Amino acid sequence: MSRYREIVTPAIVAAHIDDPSWVILDCRFTLSAPEDGAEAYAEEHLPGARYADLERDLSGPRDGRSGRHPLPEPAAFAETLRAWGVGPGTQVVAYDEGSSVYASRLWWLLRGWWGHEAAAVLDGGLTAWVAEGRPLTTEVPKGSPGAPYPRPSRAEGVWLDTGAVEAIVSGAERRLLVDARGVPRFRGTTESLDPVAGHIPGARNRPFENNLRPDRTFRSPAELRSEFLALLGERPAGDIVHYCGSGVSACHNILAMAVAGFGVTTLYPGSWSAWVSDTRRPVATGD
Numbered sequence: 089m090s091r092y093r094e095i096v097t098p099a100i101v102a103a104h105i106d107d108p109s110w111v112i113l114d115c116r117f118t119l120s121a122p123e124d125g126a127e128a129y130a131e132e133h134l135p136g137a138r139y140a141d142l143e144r145d146l147s148g149p150r151d152g153r154s155g156r157h158p159l160p161e162p163a164a165f166a167e168t169l170r171a172w173g174v175g176p177g178t179q180v181v182a183y184d185e186g187s188s189v190y191a192s193r194l195w196w197l198l199r200g201w202w203g204h205e206a207a208a209v210l211d212g213g214l215t216a217w218v219a220e221g222r223p224l225t226t227e228v229p230k231g232s233p234g235a236p237y238p239r240p241s242r243a244e245g246v247w248l249d250t251g252a253v254e255a256i257v258s259g260a261e262r263r264l265l266v267d268a269r270g271v272p273r274f275r276g277t278t279e280s281l282d283p284v285a286g287h288i289p290g291a292r293n294r295p296f297e298n299n300l301r302p303d304r305t306f307r308s309p310a311e312l313r314s315e316f317l318a319l320l321g322e323r324p325a326g327d328i329v330h331y332c333g334s335g336v337s338a339c340h341n342i343l344a345m346a347v348a349g350f351g352v353t354t355l356y357p358g359s360w361s362a363w364v365s366d367t368r369r370p371v372a373t374g375d
Contacts, residue, residue, distance in 0.1 A: 091179065092179060093207065094208055094209070095209050096209070098222055105136060110179045112180075113183070114133045114140065115142070133214075133226075134224065140194055142193065142336070143157070146160065146194055147159070148164065153250070153358075153362060153366070154362055155335060155362035156282075157335050158362075159197075160197070165197070166237055173232045176237065178234075179208075182195055183210035187296075187340075188304070189340050192337075192342070194207075195209050195339065195343055199346075211306055248354060250358050254369070266341060267291045268331070268337045269333055273333070275287075276371075276373035288363055293375075294316075299312060299341065307344075309348050310348075312344050316344070325353055334359050335358060335359045338355055
């Protein structure tokens with residue numbers, strides 16, 4: 089059986105829409121209006137899709153230091169996977185409206201954090217699905233929970249905490265921080281979500297939008313590889329550490345690097361919102 093590990097086309101998903109070994113998850117979400125995604129799902133979604141809420145399902149409790157979207161508690165995420173019917177042999181496909189930002193968060197939780205290999209993002213999301221004239225439904229699939237899915241053993245280093253990032257900033261660890269936010273937020277000229285504007289000192293900026301074509305599908309592996317190689321310079325891909333505002337859009341850059349053949353690279357889940365939770369940490373502005 090083929091396993092899809094990065095992105096997948098609407099045609100492939102349509103061919104497996106009734107496959108019981110596939111689970112489709114709708115990840116639509118709006119940061120400024122958290123209920124919008126669930127409401128959009130209720131209005132229409134891909135046949136057989138279940139809803140994955142960024143804050144309820146794909147994040148854990150906030151403690152004031154861990155950022156706006158900390159990782160879920162492992163036991164809670166294992167139960168979420170069980171409720172969705174996701175087990176070791178399941179092919180998971182995540183989608184959102186089209187940019188794949190929220191879908192990529194679920195993809196990273198499965199591929200990077202949980203070690204579930206058969207996870208992919210619907211390229212172009214709901215927008216691409218509709219553009220091809222494919223069906224939508226309001227029907228919510230009946231529950232078919234599987235067996236408990238404990239987290240597989242996995243190599244260390246798929247994510248870093250704030251202490252590890254402090255070591256990078258201090259020069260004790262020679263790694264490259266890459267910020268997935270837009271240029272104005274990176275430069276510190278605007279900040280709409282967090283209390284402090286700017287970026288982590290030493291970070292480079294790679295807005296996640298750069299990974300996409302105008303139709304919101306991913307650019308070719310060759311194009312992405314060329315740009316990430318230029319960003320890395322002489323560094324190996326394993327030196328890169330991705331962050332954003334709260335560990336969501338950074339996953340888009342990780343997915344793009346995987347599409348480009350680099351494998352799954354490292355995330356700082358707390359990201360900017362965790363970094364600025366302590367005013368003693370340094371902040372940079374400008375380019």
